[in-house]
Amino acid sequence: MGIGERNALVVGAGIGGLAAAVALRRIGWSVSVLERAPIIAEVGAGLTLWPNAVRALGALDLDVTDRTVKTVSRGNILTPNGRWVRRNHPEDVGVLAIHRADLHDVLREQLPDSMLHTDAEVTAVSSDGTVMCSGEELTADLVVAADGVNSITRRTLWSGDAVFQRRAVWRGVTPPESVWPVQESLTLGRGVQVGVLPLPRERVYWFVTVNADQPNQMYADDRREVLNRVGDWHDPIPALVAATPPDQVLYNDIIDIDPVPTYVKDRVVLLGDAAHAMPPDLGQGACQAIEDAVVLAAALADDDLPRYDRDRRARVQPMAAEARDSVKRNSNTNALAHSGLMLAARFIPPKAWREATAKWADWTPPKLPR
Structure with a gap:
């Protein structure tokens, strides 16, 4: 391809997408x-943001600590009635809790308005770098498909519809x-999880994950539905x-994609959820998209785009498989299986717990040229 x-x-x-634009601009590319x-x-x-994502942002000279709260993911484990199963331990890996919009703003601030085009719907992408956007044909040396789990690019040039994981x-x-x-806490019920994370400005992010028989369910009052399910919890x-x-209560199906054989096809690359959407159980979805951006820029700077494909699939696809396995464990409503999960959380030694919950955090980004 015409890297030069x-x-x-x-x-x-x-x-x-914004992380990719920041990274490509960092190595001297023109980006839209x-x-x-x-x-x-x-x-x-x-x-x-796990330590691997913080390092990836650092490779882009970005520091988000003033918009975050330092906390520990999966450190405090409770039962629905408030009984402690496990408490934070010094060996636990710390994470930064951030509002998604704040992270988006940090990235957006690095890009001039002239690079950003709204109302620009992409309807077709060709492997030669041709894009049909709002009826106009555009061409580029590289197309970065960061268009999410339902990526039109992936479904056109690869295959892989979204897979409903029977969770929401x-x-x-x-x-x-x-x-x-x-x-910070994670409360484990049979087939139900509730997570709590403090955010800056004395806000709190919470989530409730449940089993779902079918996708696209609609509720007249989502908040009321949540309270019906966990209103008597601790x-x-x-x-x-x-x-x-x-x-402001959001409801989403948990969907992912089956692994694709390559993230690169001629002049088109897949990035983020378009490449490797995974369930949120590991907390690594956004982290891996930022990693993708840094590795892509480093590979392009060395004129070695195939390295992006090799490195990213080797790292992310096993992670996505583990996230699916986690869904199976957490969605199991069998009393015996749930008891085993709680016993593991209670009695696994701190070092083994760290290795099990944070093994994907040990990653060092490539250095980018200025």
Whole structure:
């Protein structure tokens, strides 16, 4: 491909797409970001940045610590009635809790407005770098498909429709100071998980993950539905849900994709969820999209695009498989299986717990030229 011409089209302006644009611009490429929405903004709630993602952001000279809360993921484990199963331990790996919109803003601030194009719906992509966007034909030396789990690019040039994992999740963020202070926690019921993470400005991100028989279920009142399921669980779970405005409680099916044989096809690359959407159980989805961006830029800087494919599939596909296995464990409503899960959380030694919950955090990014 014509690497030396240094012209890229990034399809999608989510976290992965903007991170890719920042990384490519860092190595001297001309970049245009195509976003089908009328504005470039992030929807969603909170997420965790594991140490691997913090290092990846550092490779882009980005520091998000002033927009985060330092916490520990999967450190405090409770039962629905509030009984402690496991507490934070010094060997646990720390993470940064951040609102998805804040991370999106940090990336967006690195890009001039002239690079960002809204109302730009991509309807077709060819492996030669040709893109049909809002009726106009565009060409580039590289097309970065960061258009999510339902990527039109992947479904056109590869294959792989989204796979419903028979799980769904409600997410919400409380208004500032409404329920505070809180401690990070993960509460495990039979087939139900509730996570709580503090965010800056005395906000709290919470999620409730449940089994779902079919995709695209609709509820008249999502907040009421959540309270029907966990309203009698330990404090502060009911208060967090009740404090969240009803129109800000988000409901999503948990979907992923089967592994694809390559992330590169001639002048087109897959990145983020378009390449390796996985269930959220490991907390690595956004982290891996940022990693993708840094590794892609490093490979292009060395004129070795196939390295991006080799390195990323070797790292991410086993992770995605583990995330699917985690879904199976967490969705199991069998009493004996649930007891085994709780016993493991209680009695696994701290070092083994760290290795089991944070093994994907040990990653060092490649260095990017300035």
